[in-house]
Amino acid sequence: MTSPPSPSLTGDESEVVHINRLPDELLLIIFTKLNNARLLCICSLVSKRFSSVVHQTPSIFLSFPHRQYNDRNENFPKKLFNYLSKSFFRKPPPNKFDGALFQSAVDSLKTFQNVRNLQIQLPSFQQDESILKWHAEFGRDMNICVILFATSVHQTTPSNTQIQNADTLLTNHLLQSRIASANQCFREATWRQHILRHVVENHRQSLEAAEIRDSSRKGKVVMRGRQQLTDLLDPEVKLPASGYGKLWHVQLLRLPEARCVLHGATVVAIRRTDENEEEHEDVGxxxxxxxxxxxxxxxxxxxxxxxxxxxxxxxxxxxNPTRR
Incomplete structure (x- = not known):
């Protein structure tokens, strides 16, 4: 059975916008592939129909750049405050995160009614270049952050299978440096979890997974499943006040799947626990x-x-997470 030939378009009919012929279901697939919250908001301004479909998009990605500021225009007291904040309190530098812009974006996301997967990207505050990857998850039964360091990374190829050993002993200086960076990374992961809570609470009925990562794409805080998201919003669920950690160090580590060799590889795993919780050898x-x-x-x-x-x-x- 053959379909009737399409009539030829002439005059005003040739200016028909063909995307208007697509059903809402297909438009929703297109917007879901688009994913970017800023672009989706722009698309919602095209027409009432676009606005209605856009706000049903189940997967959203929201990105925030570093806050732009002119260092020359800062007065001395402000420079001193930023220096003290960065050097002593070990919190994300306030000049790099625009809270007002973030709140505005969070408010705009309230109009999305069916968000099931949410990804947020915030500026990276970590200055330690030896950090390769980090991953954190928090909840009633899972409060853990894993950080991977390496002194150097070499890609392996069939023509480059011999990698010379480097001096990558775990000296006291290297140990203290990586422990300090790991603690800072853990605190920033906790801060990101706090930021994530403000977004998740607007989508508690539909959300199934959420993550908030840094702009360097080195790491992220992940909330997977309804239980972790429920714990995130539960005021009774608080991070324990104490914890413990383990550190592993390998001078030379060959990774066949990643096709690389790590010199001076260090893994630090940090876990917050209640005092009566049994300590795990692998930190969970x-x-x-x-x-x-x-x-x-x-x-x-x-x-x-x-x-x-x-x-x-x-x-x-x-x-001791409460220590600054």
């Missing part, structure tokens, strides 16, 4: 790994798999 990372991982985290999980199978922790750490 193995349980975290069972949940699976994203493609961009393959390097981190390959390192963790190798280390847990072949190495015991090099150091145990006492964590």
């Amino acid at each position: 990372v193995k349980h975290l790994m069972k949940k699976g991982y994203e493609v961009d985290e393959q390097l981190l999980w390959e390192v963790l798999t190798h280390i847990f199978e072949n190495h015991a922790p090099s150091r145990s750490l006492n964590i």
